[in-house]
Every structure is written in C-alpha cells, then in structure tokens.
Amino acid sequence: MSNFFSLEIGKRSVLMHQTALSITGHNIANANTPGYTRQVADIVTTPPWHAPSLVQSGKPGQLGTGVEIAAVNRVRDEFIDTQIRHENKAEGYWAAMQNTLAKIEVILNEPTEDGLRGVMDMFWESWQDLSLHPESEAVRAVVVQRGMSLAEAFNHTHRQLVELREDVNAQVKVKVNEVNSIAMQIADLNKQILAVTISGKRPNDLLDKRDLLIDDLSRIADVKVFTDKNNMVTLQLGDRVLVEGKDYNRLGVNTDQEMYMVIWEDTQTRAKISSGELRGLLDARGRSSNPQEANPSEYKEIIPNMIADLNSLAKTIITKTNDIHRSGYSLNNNDNSNYLYPDGRNFFNQPVDINDSVDWAKFMSLNDEIINDLKNIAVAARPTWGKDPLGNLIKANFGDGGVALDIAQLKHYLNDSEWRIDSSPITDLAVTSFSFDIDGVTIIVDNTVTPPDPAPIQNMYDLAVALQEQIDGTALKGKIMVRSNGNQLTFYSNSNSFTLDTGTAVQISGKINQVTTDDYWRSVCADIGVLSQESQRVLKNQEVLLNELENKRQSISGVSLDEEMTNMIRFQHAYNAAARFITSIDEAMEVVINRMGLVGR
Template structure:
C-alpha cells in the first residue's frame, strides 16, 4: 500500500473546491453588468505509468486523478460583433430622436401657445383693423400683436440656438468619453498580456474590456481585432484608435461658428465618423463637413435647417409687411413710408432673432397705415379720409395668399376727371389743378395692369366706378394683384426679398410644412430607434442564453461539485483507514 490513492483524493478535493469557487463566483456576479459566465474545465491528470520496457507487466495505465485545466469564459464572439454593429446604429438614432424630441417641445405645435397661434392672432388683428380703421384700440391691438409675434420669434430662435449649443457641447463630451474609454482599453490590454504570459486566464479583465468595447461601439463606429496575445486592436474610420498598450486620442477644434470639429490629436486630420451617438449629435447640430463620408444622412443639420426656416419666415413677414405698410396712409392722412418692423442691414441676418416692431408704431399706434387710397372731396379734390383699409387687408391676407401682397398700390381718382400716365405717374386734372398719383408695379409686363389702365395713342385713362361711403367717392380697386410668383418674390421687384424667402407656399402653409416635416422625422426616428432596440434586445437575449448566469443551473452545479467534494473526502478517509490498518494493525500476531 502507498500514498498514491491519497494523492488522487487530494487532487479531486482541490479540483472540486475550485469548481465550487467558480460556481460561487458566477452566482455572486449574476447581476453584474458585462459579466460572462465561467466554467471550470476538469481534465484527468497524466496517468501512471508511461509505457517502457522497464515497467512491470501489470494492468495499467493507472489514473492519477483530476485537475482544473482552465477556467473558461462562455462567450460567442460572433454575437458580440453583431451587437456592436447594431449598437452604433441604435446610438445614432437615439441622438437624433433626442434632438427631434426637444425640437418638438420648442415648436409646441399644434397648441394655443405655439408660433402659429401667435401668427393667427397677428393676422386677425390686421383683419379687425380693416373693419375699424379709425379705432385706436384696434390699432393698439395690432401693435401689441406684432410685438407678441416678434417675441415669439425671438424666444424660439433663442431656444433653438441653445439646443444647438447643447448638441455642440455634447460633441466635446463624447470625444472626452471616447478618450477615457480607449485609455482604459489600452491599460486592460497591458494587464491581460501580463496575466496570460503567466499562464492564467484574465476572465474578469476581459469582461471589463468587452463592456468598454460595447460602450464605445454605441458612441462611434468601430472595428475590433484580437491578436494571438489576447490584446484587442480598435479602429475608427480606417485608422487605429487602440493598438496593444498604445492608444490615439481624439480632440476637437472650433470652426468659424464655434462648432466643434472632431480631429485626431496627433495629425489634426478630421476623424471619419459614420455612425453612433457622436455622429447623431454632429448631424443634428450641423456643420459636420465630413468630406470623407460616403453616405450623407438626410438628418444632417436638422437644427440649423429649422433655424433657417424660422429666419425665412421672419424675413418674409418683416419684408412683406413693411413693403405693404410703407405704401399706405395713416389716420393723419399722411403717407410716411414708415416700416411696421425695424429693417436691419448687413449680411447673414438672423431675422427671427432681431425682428422688432418699430418704436414709432409702439409709441403711437395711430401711425399704423391701414388705408391705400385717399378719398377725395368731389368739390375741392382734396383728400379727406380713408375708407378702403386695403393695406390692412393686404397684410392680413399674407397668411393665406402671397399673391395678395403683390397688388398694385392704386392711387385715387374721381369720375370724369381726365388723367394721363407717364412712367407710372398719373396726372389727374381737376378744376385746373393737377394731382400727381403713382402706380406701383411693372406696367409693361403685367397684363392685368395693362387691362386696367386702357391706353390710347397719346393718353391713358383709368376705369372709374363710384362707391358711396357717406359723401365720398373712390376709384375702384383692381380685382386681383399680380399672378407672377417670380415678381412677388423678387424676380422683377427691387424691394422684394431676393434670397432666403418662401418661394412656393403661403406663410401659413410654409410653417405648417415645417412643423409637419419635423413631426414626420421625429416619428421616423422613434420607429428606427424602436426597431434597433428590438433587434438589440433579441441579440442580447441570445447572448445571455450563452453567456449569462442561470442561478438554477449554478445551484445544480454547486450540488454536483459538493457531492464530488464529499466523495473525494470520503475516498481520502477510506485510504487513510487502509493505510492505518497496514501501519498500525499489521504485525501484531504473537505479541
């Protein structure tokens, strides 16, 4: 009898104890993020004895017991790659959806507090002014509604600008987060290499590294490679981000508008970022200028585009209101050519930020020009009052019909009065007095004007009708204005907007379209994000089925290893008793 059996028992106890410890480690980390289930790989030790001519001729080989060859992480590399590929897409749509959701809150449409509701009240106040042009209260309402509209534009522009600044700050935050993660990955690479050189399995360190790679893949689109030493290499846009113990930092630099551009810290070359949360922030914020990108997103610059649309709307309202208003007459029967809104000068104007009602209007609403045609006294030919309110009506009609703003500014006349036209100037002769009136518009190229002003060889005359308003007589208005959209938006007019204006919709329809476009894109981002969440959930469930800790299974393993441990202990006890018989009980005969 030898101690050979004791060694087998010892090895069994040690192996089962290690297996129990691994099982306990699994159970302890059942809820640890990124933890991968581990299993002990039990293998038989080298049997005794090795065949040779000097060996005794007996049964063999004899087993020498068991040992734990290694502790293995149960991981599916293919699933890891799939999850990381989908995580970058989910990260992109999460950023886009977050930006669009905030934009919807800022727009606040449809609601009683949104910009459209404020515009409606603004148009209604001008409509009311057409009915009560001499009312000071109605005129004050027009001024205050104009002020409210300006405040609404200012506030929305400020909110959108702040949103863009927040997105810009998020770009810098994400770049710093990327640098932190890549440094941690490189540090873990070094630790993992040292442990593997010692012949051990750095399972927990590899779990930490894989968790960092999962987080990084949500921020940017990365590719990963594992070398024979177990170290991971990470690439971004064709360039190495992490290689073994080394890593390359990203940084940001500001462009002329203060927007952060993502560049490589060592070469100052623009980093190519095609997906992930960072790309989503860049697209939403705008001005990415990625010359290397192969698939520009339709969601590029969604916040700047909304700001541009808001500025176009404000510019159109300012310019068209002013163009109409300054051609009219106020209650003092004066044509002061006064703008309703302040008219800025210079280039790159943020119209929504600077829109402001003229102080002269706010201080004295009676200066609001509501009338277009002066009414003449039939006996004296003098202007006596206003009854048409066509200026107020034209501004009110801006909501629905951009053509209404293009009407010719028609000057007054009296029945039977001779009139001649030269260069759009109408000379009306009454009681040996010549009154000089002006037609505003293109006479040569406008058929309606040509029809309205009937020409003869050496004289022109205006068709006149009589409209009884008390004892006043006015010339009839033209039924329609210019039908030419090009004229209305500046193709032939020196004063109409020439750039950045609404060219194919009414003011009301344009804003409806802008809000609808944001709503549609927001819904699409929700749908895309939900799709990615479902896909990631399915992949994660598959990963958990492979790598996750099942407590029921671990309890069964614990019982299995416990019984094996007990059996090994019993085996050692048995061997001890056998040796005790030989050592202590044999050779006692005859004593």
C-alpha cells in the same frame, strides 16, 4: 502500488472539487455584475501512470492518476458580441437624433394655440379687424401688441433653437472625452491582459471589463475590433487606429470655432465619425465653420435647417408686410408736402442688407415709430379727398382699409408661383402684350422677343382682376405672385383660353404652386414631426433587436442561479465522496501500520 498513490488521487479530487465550488461561488457572487461572463472549469483527467513503453514491464492497463482543472474558461459567443456592437452604433445614433428632435418639437409646440402658428393667426386676424375699423385706436393698439407678440415669438423660438444647438455642441465635447477615457482604460487593460496571458493563465475578469468598455464605445462611435493571439485588441475608428496594444490616440475638438469639429489631437486633422451617438449629435448640430468640414455639409443639419426655415418665414413676413405697409396712408398724412402720396413706413424693423445670412427671426421687432404713435399705422389703400371752403385739399375719410386687408391676406400669400404657356411659332417675332390692375392702377406690359427667348414678367401680388396674356409665337415662362383668394387667372393664346383657379395647384405646360405662410410653417413642423416619428420607430426597432441579442447572449454567458445551485450540490457531493475516499485509504494504512505483525502477541 503504494497506498500513497491512492491518497494522491483523493487529494486531487478534493482540490479539484474545492476549486470548482470556488468558481461556482464566483459566478453566484457576480450574477448581477454588468458585463460579467459565466465561468466554467475545464475538468480533465491527469496523465495516467504509466505511459506505454518498450522498456517497461507490461501491465493490464494504464492506471489513472486523478483529476485536475486544465483551465477556467468564459462562456462567450464572439459572433453575438460582434452583432451587438454593430447594432449598438445604430441604436446610439438614433437615440441621439430622437433626443434632439423631441426637444425641437417641444420648442415648436405645434400644433397648439401657444405655438408660432397660433401667434401668426392672431396677428393676421388683428389686421383683418383693422381693415374693418381703420379709424379705431383700440384696434390699432391690438395690431401693435399682436405684432410685438409675433416678434417675441420668433425671437424666443430662434433663441431656443440656438441654445439647443449650443447644448448639442457641448455634448459633442462630452462624448469625445468619453471616447478618450474608454480608449485609455482599454489600453491599460490590454497591458494587464498581456501580462496574465503570457504567464499561461486566463484573465477572464479583465477580459469582461474590456468587452464591456468596447460595448460602451461602440454605442458612441463606430469602431472595428481586431484581436490577436495574446488577447490584445486593436480598435479602429474611421481611417485611423484608436487603440493598439497599450497605446492609444486621443480625440479632441478644435476650440477656435463656435461649433466644435472632432479632430485627432496629434495631427489636428478631422476625425471621420460615421455612426453612433457622436454622429447623431453632429447630424443634429450641423457642420462647424472649419474649412476641413465638407461644404456642402455631409451632415443632416437638423437644427441649422430649422433655424434657416424660421428665418425664411420671418423674412417673408417682415419684407412683405413692410412692402404693403409702405404703400398705405396713415392718419398723420395731412402734411401739405406729401398728403397726396402714401406715407407708410416699415411696420417691422428691416435690415438694410436683405440677404439670407441675416438672422431675421432673431432680430425681428416692430418699428419704434409704429409703437410710439399708433397713427403711423398705414391702413388706407386710397383715402378719399375733398376741398375745404378755401379750396384746399382735405382728407374726406380714412380710406377703405385696403392695406390692412392686404396685410391680412398675407396669411394666404403665394410665393413664387411658376407659370408657362406654350404656343406654336407663327412669326419671327413674338409680341407679348397684356394689362392688369393693381390697387386701381392699370399696368401695361408690351414686350417683343425673338423665339425662343422668354418674355420677362416680374413678380406681382394682389391682382384685382383676371390677368389676360396674348401670346403669338413662343413659349413664355416666368414667375407670378398672387393672393390665394380663389380668384381665377385666365390665360389666352390666339383663340383658345385656359382658366385657372389659384386656390389649387394647376398645370398647363408647367405649374402654379402656392405656398402660404401658414402652409409653409405647417410643412416645416410636419417635416420635423415625420423625422421625429421615423427616429422613434427606428430607435424602437433597434432597442427590440438589441434586447433580443442581449437575451441570447445572457442565455449563453449569463449566470443562472438555478444552474449554479445544481453545480454546487454536485461538486459538494463529489467533494464529500473524495474526502470519504481519503478517509478509507487512511484507515487501510492505519491497519497496515498499526495492526500488522501483532498476531500471536
């Protein structure tokens, strides 16, 4: 056995431990690098000398030839990676939702005196004051100012919600660009990884970069990851491939609509986004007007529904205030042509086309005739008239302020209460007859219907007396609007009677539901608050879960400086020992070469 054989073993040991020290140094250098995976050397013995053979001389055993590093491996758990990416998309979704909901809560600013409900309360209070002092110009001025403040509050809230929706829409485009950027980088890394892999090497750092990009992408959108034998990944987004090898498909947004729709650039078809930040933004923003978007929307429509609720409240306040105000008498009602009739006009400007598509909150404003002349505020429900010495009719007083009181009571307005009373059929025809007073005017309704047809009763409000209805023979169903002032409604059927207090919801073969403007807005704000609270809870749970998974991944893949220092000392001692071994062999060879054959000289 040649001494050079031993030198080769020593050399291999030195080189191996030197490489191991380099790997340790690489780990220490990247201890704080995001996405870096700890690398370890796969240390194996080199093939022994010589392999057993029938044509070779027998030896007592194989001779070891040293050591080498077979591969440099990443310490990575793919199952944990899959779990993290799965939870990433949920965390991204709820983070986007919570961010939007938090902004909506700031816009609504409820419950505070500066919120919309506080402004509404002051508006109703001003009408209450005006009902007590209908002749006061100062109180009328307060009503106008409170009305203008209410209109501006609705305008401002609507404007902020629209701007928030536009901001979220802009974020959709930003996230689409991020997806394209990440997809392009992953495709480029796939190309580099393939070149290294087919050469028989391990592209560890390139794999780390790609895995980090996939983690980032999984937070934005729901992607499925498939890896082949050459370490190439294929990413699937929805029902299409986003990245395949060195190629990728780009996402885009259509720019011909006000709200962006996420599409595939090559086919111009809608991209299916079911989770992640991008889906959270789409749920908050709502659908676009593109026909490819599902109708009814598959999104949660957070901001559009909020705007619709705001418009619904504004519409109710505008139309009901105007309806009552037009029935009143103003201080200018002294023209001989109309002094016997109500001369009230719209208090708020009202569109001609009354439908749900109108942005009532956006365009809410006071009638210029009211702003320019406070006398045009129609406060009186029924002025008292007299005659002058010449026998002409004159207004004796300003009235009882009943219209102002009615408007003030809109705060307790009951919207579309539903009632139903069942009775056993007695005759072939059922006669429905009843009467009631509204503002001193007696209304008589007399309907004859054939069972089981319903007797149509139109919506009413502000009942001055109890409503009595005698029904013989059929079940009648209709809608009735009344004030939530605690008055009782008494329904009679033959000899039996049922007394209902409208201050609470009561059911007699049906229901009476009350929704006041105050209750309605409180309910809208409460719904947003509950959804925001729920998103905070889910987001917090997701963050805890992700932190737990990340800690588990770091315990496996992360760099421990203490462990690396231990390895460094271990490899350093082994390196020194290998170097010492080479020195020993060198000294032995020096004896053989320089000292042998000198005996007797």
